[in-house]
Amino acid sequence: MPNALQALELENFLPYRLSVLAQLVSESLHDLYAEPFGLSVTQWRVMAALGRFAPLTASEVGQRIVMDKVAVSRAVAGLMKRDLIERATDLNDRRRASLRLSAKGRSMHARIVPLALGYEGELYQALSPEERETLNGLCDRLFAHAKLLRKAA
Amino acid sequence: MPNALQALELENFLPYRLSVLAQLVSESLHDLYAEPFGLSVTQWRVMAALGRFAPLTASEVGQRIVMDKVAVSRAVAGLMKRDLIERATDLNDRRRASLRLSAKGRSMHARIVPLALGYEGELYQALSPEERETLNGLCDRLFAHAKLLRKAA
DNA sequence: GCATAATAGTTACATTTGAAACTAATTCAG
DNA sequence: CTGAATTAGTTTCAAATGTAACTATTATGC
Numbered sequence: 129m130p131n132a133l134q135a136l137e138l139e140n141f142l143p144y145r146l147s148v149l150a151q152l153v154s155e156s157l158h159d160l161y162a163e164p165f166g167l168s169v170t171q172w173r174v175m176a177a178l179g180r181f182a183p184l185t186a187s188e189v190g191q192r193i194v195m196d197k198v199a200v201s202r203a204v205a206g207l208m209k210r211d212l213i214e215r216a217t218d219l220n221d222r223r224r225a226s227l228r229l230s231a232k233g234r235s236m237h238a239r240i241v242p243l244a245l246g247y248e249g250e251l252y253q254a255l256s257p258e259e260r261e262t263l264n265g266l267c268d269r270l271f272a273h274a275k276l277l278r279k280a281a
Numbered sequence: 282m283p284n285a286l287q288a289l290e291l292e293n294f295l296p297y298r299l300s301v302l303a304q305l306v307s308e309s310l311h312d313l314y315a316e317p318f319g320l321s322v323t324q325w326r327v328m329a330a331l332g333r334f335a336p337l338t339a340s341e342v343g344q345r346i347v348m349d350k351v352a353v354s355r356a357v358a359g360l361m362k363r364d365l366i367e368r369a370t371d372l373n374d375r376r377r378a379s380l381r382l383s384a385k386g387r388s389m390h391a392r393i394v395p396l397a398l399g400y401e402g403e404l405y406q407a408l409s410p411e412e413r414e415t416l417n418g419l420c421d422r423l424f425a426h427a428k429l430l431r432k433a434a
Numbered sequence: 435g436c437a438t439a440a441t442a443g444t445t446a447c448a449t450t451t452g453a454a455a456c457t458a459a460t461t462c463a464g
Numbered sequence: 465c466t467g468a469a470t471t472a473g474t475t476t477c478a479a480a481t482g483t484a485a486c487t488a489t490t491a492t493g494c
Contacts, residue, residue, distance in 0.1 A: 136394045138329045138346065142401050143306045145417070148347050149424045150303035153296045156431050168480085176291045186443065193291065194301050198482070201444060223442040223489045241289045247430075248295050254426030255419060263419045264298070266412060271302045273407030277400075278309050321450085339473065351452070354474060376459045376472040440491070450481070461470070 153251065160243045165236055166210075170195060170203040172240065175229065178213060179237040183226035185218075212236060306404065313396045318389055319363075323348060323356040325393065328382065331366060332390040335381035338371075342380065365389060 138144050154169065161167055167175070177192045178184060184192065190200045204227065207213040212233035218224040229237055252260055291297050307322065314320055320328070330345045331337060337345065343353045357380065360366045365386035371377040382390055405413055 134394055134398050136329055136333065136397055138326070138333060140417075141329075141397065142404060142417075143303075143310045143397075144326070144329075144346075145420055145424075146299070146303040147307050149420055149427070150296075150299040151347070152424065152427050152431065154300050156427060157296045170480095173291070173297070176289055176294075180289065180291060187441090193297075194304075196482080197443065198445095199480095201442095202480090205444085221442085221490065225443085241287055244289055244294065244296075245287050250430055251295060251423065251427060254422045259419060262415060263423075264293075264295075266408060266416045266419075267298055267302055269407045270404065270416075271298075271305065274302070274305050274309060274404060277403055278305065340471090349452080350473065351475095354472095355451090358474085374460070374472085378473085436494090438491100438493080440489105442489080443487085445486070446484090448481100448483085450479105452477105452479080454476085454478105456475070457473085459470100459472080461468100463468080464466095 157244060157247055160247055161240050165240060167240075168203070168206070170199050171206055174200065174203045174207060175212065175233060175237055175240075176244075178227055178229050179234070179241070182228035183216075184228075185224045185226055189227065207233070310397060310400050313400055314393050318393060320393075321356070321359070323352050324359055327353065327356045327360060328365065328386060328390055328393075329397075331380055331382050332387070332394070336369075336379035337381075338377045338379055360386070 158169055161172055165172075173193045173195065174189055177189050181188075181192060186200050186204055187197060189195070189204075190197050195203075204213065204215070208215060210232075211230055213227055214230045215225045215227055218226060255263065311322055311325075314325055318325075326346045326348065327342055330342050334341075334345060339353050339357055340350060342348070342357075343350050348356075357366065357368070361368060363385075364383055366380055367383045367386075368378045368380055371379060408416065
């Protein structure tokens, strides 16, 4: 199949479409918790990671939520300042510190989770249950493949 | 269906998954044209829009590629400085200016398009032709629905 | 053991981005 | 017409982000 006459239709270009969709969804979600709780996207993600997997070190948080260590460090600093999380230095390796939600953080987390799941639920109304599974499977495979390509290049 | 015991599994949370996937794909693509051509994501998108639909005014570009007018203005300034696009003030309404690729811009565009389509092609290798169509359809519907939700809220 | 390398996390600086104010041109109401 | 309101696009200032350098601590090679 010769590629002589290639035309880029931006509106049908997969990377572009994924980017626009993800951005719209991410902003919509952010609207739900930004104003009432004063959290940035990165701060909320750190809280969500700790809400589910605590205790975690900062680098473990970063691995979980695909965020580099500088971003994690800054989000953690902001959350610490508001006493939403707690930090305990590891006595065996004092470079590490394990993080967990504070009582205050757990309470805020517990109020945000239903908002987030509610939004996801509304979003999913666009799809049938089978379609949801299909979408998730396709996204998984795309993601895995994109990671492979990235390493190869 | 009562929602008493909700847990947020970040790794299965649709907004999060879309965000991580889109980010990975977008960065991979950016790697292809950033270094050789010195373009930012926004600059490349403006060029792609003009490559396909020129002439466009700055606000039309913004509508096409879902980018606010400040971002478009800055991308256009950068592209003008490098003579990759041309601007012609509308004589009937001198607030407007129509934009199009310059010869130099068209030449760069023509070299980037195959790279972009090539990457999309590699990405699509993860899916069968039917699955590609399915994914695109599902994304379309999700996007339309997410826009509705945003307006409603 | 001791110097060297590696790791966890933070800080500093430069660049990018976003929100709001601003300029210039046009439209609309009376 | 004339002044208020809109619209296109730019500039400004503050906040967010990325890269690289840095500190502190632990692991490794010899």
